[in-house]
Amino acid sequence: xxxTLPIFASLIGRFALTNAIPTGDLPLSDAxxxxxIDPRQTAYWxxxxxxxIQFILTGIPDVDEDFIRPNAGIYEVDMFYTPDTTIxxxxxxxxxxxxxxxxxxxxxxxxDYSQFQRQDLGKELPDWPGExxxxxxxxxxxxxxxxxxxxAKQKGCNAIEPDNVDVxxxxxxxxxxxxxxxxxxxxxxxxxxxxxxxxxxxxxxxxEILGDIFDDVDFAISEQCVxxxxxxxxxxxxxxxxxxxxxxxxxxxxxxxxxxxxxxxDDGVALxxxxxxxxxxxxxxxxxxxxxxxxxxxxxxGVTVDSPYLKINTIIKTLALDGFIMFCDGSVERTRTKDVxxxxxxxxxxxxxxxxxxxMWRRSMGLPV
Ligand SMILES: *[C@@H]1O[C@H](CO)[C@@H](O)[C@H](O)[C@H]1NC(C)=O
Ligand SMILES: *[C@@H]1O[C@H](CO)[C@@H](O)[C@H](O)[C@H]1NC(C)=O
Ligand SMILES: *[C@@H]1O[C@H](CO)[C@@H](O)[C@H](O)[C@H]1NC(C)=O
Numbered sequence: 001x002x003x004t005l006p007i008f009a010s011l012i013g014r015f016a017l018t019n020a021i022p023t024g025d026l027p028l029s030d031a032x033x034x035x036x037i038d039p040r041q042t043a044y045w046x047x048x049x050x051x052x053i054q055f056i057l058t059g060i061p062d063v064d065e066d067f068i069r070p071n072a073g074i075y076e077v078d079m080f081y082t083p084d085t086t087i088x089x090x091x092x093x094x095x096x097x098x099x100x101x102x103x104x105x106x107x108x109x110x111x112d113y114s115q116f117q118r119q120d121l122g123k124e125l126p127d128w129p130g131e132x133x134x135x136x137x138x139x140x141x142x143x144x145x146x147x148x149x150x151x152a153k154q155k156g157c158n159a160i161e162p163d164n165v166d167v168x169x170x171x172x173x174x175x176x177x178x179x180x181x182x183x184x185x186x187x188x189x190x191x192x193x194x195x196x197x198x199x200x201x202x203x204x205x206x207x208e209i210l211g212d213i214f215d216d217v218d219f220a221i222s223e224q225c226v227x228x229x230x231x232x233x234x235x236x237x238x239x240x241x242x243x244x245x246x247x248x249x250x251x252x253x254x255x256x257x258x259x260x261x262x263x264x265x266d267d268g269v270a271l272x273x274x275x276x277x278x279x280x281x282x283x284x285x286x287x288x289x290x291x292x293x294x295x296x297x298x299x300x301x302g303v304t305v306d307s308p309y310l311k312i313n314t315i316i317k318t319l320a321l322d323g324f325i326m327f328c329d330g331s332v333e334r335t336r337t338k339d340v341x342x343x344x345x346x347x348x349x350x351x352x353x354x355x356x357x358x359x360m361w362r363r364s365m366g367l368p369v
Contacts, residue, residue: 044198045096045158046218047074049238051313053251057100057321059337063089069268070325070333074251076100076161076221079148080110081340084155096158098202103145103162103190107131109343115144123173133172136165136186149194159200161221162190166206184212191216202251207233214241214248222252222312226295227282231312238311252314254295256280256326268323270332278316278326289330292316296328305329 047053052072060082061068061075068075068090075090079099087097106116108130120141122133134141145162152160165187168178183206191201200218203210207229210220214237225231231252238247257279262272270276278291286294293299295316297309305328308314316326323335 044195044200046200047096047098047159047202047249047251049247049249049311050308051249051251052327053098053313053315054325054335055253055315055317055321056323056335056337058342059322059339060086061090062336062338063093065336066093067267068093068095069335070327071095072325074098078342079152079155079157079160081342082155087156091156091158097156098159098161099152099155099157100161100163101148101152102164103148104134104136104164104167104186105131106134107343112144112147115147116140120144122167123171125170133167133170133174135174136167136178137182142186142189145190146193149190149197149199152194152199153197157199159202159218160194161202161204162187162194163204165190165203166208169208180209180212184209184216187213188216210234210237211241214245217248219249219251222250224254225252225312226254226297226314227280231297231310234312235310247311250310250312252312253321254280254314254316255319256291256295256316257318258324260332264334268334268336270334273326273330273332276326276332292326292328292330298328 051074052070053074053076054070054072055076057076057078060077063086066089071094073094074096076098077087077100079101082097082099087099090097105125106113106121107128116134117138117140120135120138122135125131125133136142149160165183166180167174168180168183172178187201187203194201201216202219202221203213203217204221205223206213210233220234220237222229222231222234225234234250236247238250241247259277260270260275262270262275265271276288278288280286280291280295283291283294296305296314297303297312298305300309303309308328314328316328318324323337324332325335326332
């Protein structure tokens with residue numbers, strides 16, 4: 001980013017300058033048109049509508065032996081724990097990298113924690129001593145998060161997933177209360193900045209404001225829309241957001257527990273996927289193939305593995321969000337991972353926060369909580 005920023009700043013300067021000149025005085029030449037390119041429209045990678053994805057939030061992918069499985073095309077990893085060399089190698093191995101970090105909570109073990117001011121910090125998260133909600137309306141919070149985005153750029157991330165931005169749905173301790181509109185405004189700034197550095201931006205959950213933030217994000221990540229929510233919340237996002245607009249991709253993860261009696265290949269492919277016994281506490285009557293068909297929405301009319309329900313890209317993992325991945329066709333692989341002495345299991349964290357949102361969504365829909 002150190003190289004990119006001055007270029008960006010000078011482009012903004014030019015953009016502002018040419019914009020300030022009354023149009024009537026402008027010679028209508030190509031050169032002038034070229035100068036009018038909005039620097040916010042910098043070309044950057046965007047995930048395709050249809051793709052697999054692998055989430056590794058416990059440990060990091062181990063690419064020491066110059067290979068990675070599965071060949072999902074896209075990986076999401078923890079931005080702080082994953083070194084630039086790993087991200088670079090993943091790119092070389094054909095995998096785009098989405099970097100996950102919290103953009104709305106402060107964790108007191110992060111290097112940048114001291115940059116938050118007292119007024120930035122709200123209530124501590126119930127299950128995570130040392131982690132507090134952030135007042136996303138405050139300039140200082142955005143300043144610190146901008147540096148996190150700079151770090152994502154330095155590390156070579158292709159995209160970011162700024163998590164926890166739905167502070168409005170949590171008991172965060174701020175008065176006046178943070179409302180969904182605050183998240184919309186905050187995300188607008190976060191996205192503009194990340195895109196100016198050449199990274200795309202994804203949003204997790206936040207179904208209540210999906211329509212409002214459509215232009216500010218390049219993809220969405222959904223957890224358990226089959227299990228708890230309703231995947232139809234993403235219908236407009238993937239198909240017809242508004243007249244004349246194209247849809248954007250959604251990457252959906254559902255969870256199972258499993259036992260496996262078969263063998264793995266040396267590079268991490270389950271050789272007898274039919275030997276997996278899978279369960280999900282919320283679908284006690286469904287096992288194995290029936291459960292997978294449910295979680296992948298394969299029993300919906302007209303849906304196949306290649307033509308997914310509402311164009312939603314689904315994968316199946318365990319709550320640990322480690323190397324295990326099951327695809328909707330029933331094949332299973334295991335990404336080789338490295339332990340990086342993580343402070344907490346990101347999977348648990350992600351899922352537990354999911355609940356607060358799900359409850360809110362269910363209430364807003366008049367469904368039982
Ligand atoms: C849930 O999905 C069903 C089937 O697509 C749809 O008919 C229903 O309206 C959805 N409910 C909510 C609350 O979104
Ligand atoms: C999808 O968009 C239509 C038209 O704008 C709107 O009526 C509908 O409520 C939207 N559906 C969802 C699930 O947001
Ligand atoms: C897996 O098992 C654990 C421990 O019993 C349970 O808390 C969790 O909800 C289970 N996950 C699923 C997806 O069923």
